Amino acid sequence: MNNPFALFDLPVAFQVDSALLNERYLALQKSLHPDNFSAASAQEQRLAMQKSAEINDALRILKDPIARADSIIALNTGEQENQEEKSNKDIGFLMQQMEWRETLENIENRKDTDELTAFAQEINQIRHAILSELSTALDTQQWDIAQAITDKLRFIKKLQTEIERVEETLLDF
DSSP states (O other): OHHHHTTTTTEEEEEOOOOHHHHHHHHHHTOOGGGGGGGSOHHHHHHHHHHHHHHHHHHHHHHHHHHHHHHHHHHSSOOOGGGOOOOOOOOOHHHHHHHHHHHHHHHHHTTHHHHHHHHHHHHHHHHHHHHHHHHHHHTTTOOOHHHHHHHHHHHHHHHHHHHHHHHHHHTTO
16 A cells, blocks of 8 residues: 655655645645656656656545555555445444434435535534544554544534435425
8 A cells, every 4th residue: 555645755644734745746746747748758758647646646645644544544554444345243333323313314305405515514513523533543543443433424514415415305405
């Protein structure tokens, strides 16, 4: 696995300095701009394009808290999770997921935009709390716990997408 932190010369940490990341991204992309390789061989041009794609992938990973956490865990454990082969063993969270989905379905059926807004805010607060838990687990190198927390975040992300879909439906976008 490539180390997206090393590519941007950043420490392997969950908290990333966004301004520094963006500054280094722009510098790297500027150095790989096609104009800089117009007189280069086809192979050098291809290598520059590949490096540019690698930089874009690394940026995507570092900007997404779930992908960033997955990367940190993989770099420290040497293991990459296969999401298709996993199942969430946290029964309490599974029950909470079912309750949230039922709540969202009821809100959609009632077409209650005020309740949807409140529900979206509640889920966003929960997401921030889970991100804080994740940061602590990664800082203390509790890789299994961090992986379980990223699984929760994946669900929250999907739920937020569903909330947006319901919002668009209710507001006739």
